[in-house]
Amino acid sequence: LSEDPLLAMTYNIIRPFKYEERYRLTIDSAMLCGVYGHCNNSMTVGMTVKGEKDYGHLIVAVQGLPVYGDSGRVIPAFMELLNSSGAPVAKTVVENGVATFRDMNPEKYYARIILDRNGNGMWDAGSYEKKLQPEQVFYFMLQFEIRQNWKIEEMWDISKSKPGEKPYELIKNKPKEDIKKKRDYREESKPRRSNSSTPGIRGLGI
Template sequence: MQLLNSTDAVVRQQPVSNKKTCDFYFLQPGTKYYIRLFNDDNNNGVWDTGNYANKIQPEEVFYFPKVWEMKANFEFEETWNIHALPLDKQKPDEIKKQKPEESKKIKDRNKERAKKLGRT
């Protein structure tokens, strides 16, 4: 389990315990944090990209879909189903390197075209 800052850099890393829990203590208040989990199949402590020649897939990566804003003297516990969202929807837009374009976010393009033509 990795705790990330707003630039997608790893702040802290800790293996998940046998109880399937992970604790991060003494975090900076007023700071936004994100959580990433990767299945470390070979137990080397780092995410591996895989090997095409040996037909080895990259290790799976999951992102917690919410931002955690820390407060002073605050504790909280969160339950996480890593398969609740599709993989392409998990990573928050704030830490994506390539931000989605506003024009591609429009869900109903026909309504937008009708607006431009003056038909509502």
């Protein structure tokens, strides 16, 4: 088992699964217990791995990664794929300027790169006491569309990206597109002149 780097209290099973194979996971009772002493019952879960052609692959060549001062050593970085809500669903380390995502479900994804200055594999918010800035995050402004049985190769020069700038679709508090004009009640209260004359009422003689 390996702790999931994106989801809290989640673990991944690390083993070489084969395409189009069926697997069964059996967990004995009292194998997992919570902080309040409640333990699990015995359970069996079945799962089937889809065929290789049912997945897609994404390979991103990353350029413009900054270096540590004058050392020339590139700052470590990792890339995350995000769903349409902006939640991370996959993560990989940028190795030799390349980020590779294999066996992804065919969907549309956004992407972001985190400069992992301390190399701990997670984003750090910085420290006021230690005078450390938050680790920089760069977003790819377009979506990646992964299709079945496709391998997509893209290039991303993050030196042309602004730190923290998100695609419009991922901005939660979007600016109002239509600004309503405020009513001028003082102007509305002024009497208006009519351009048409009201005809008088004539009496009818009998």
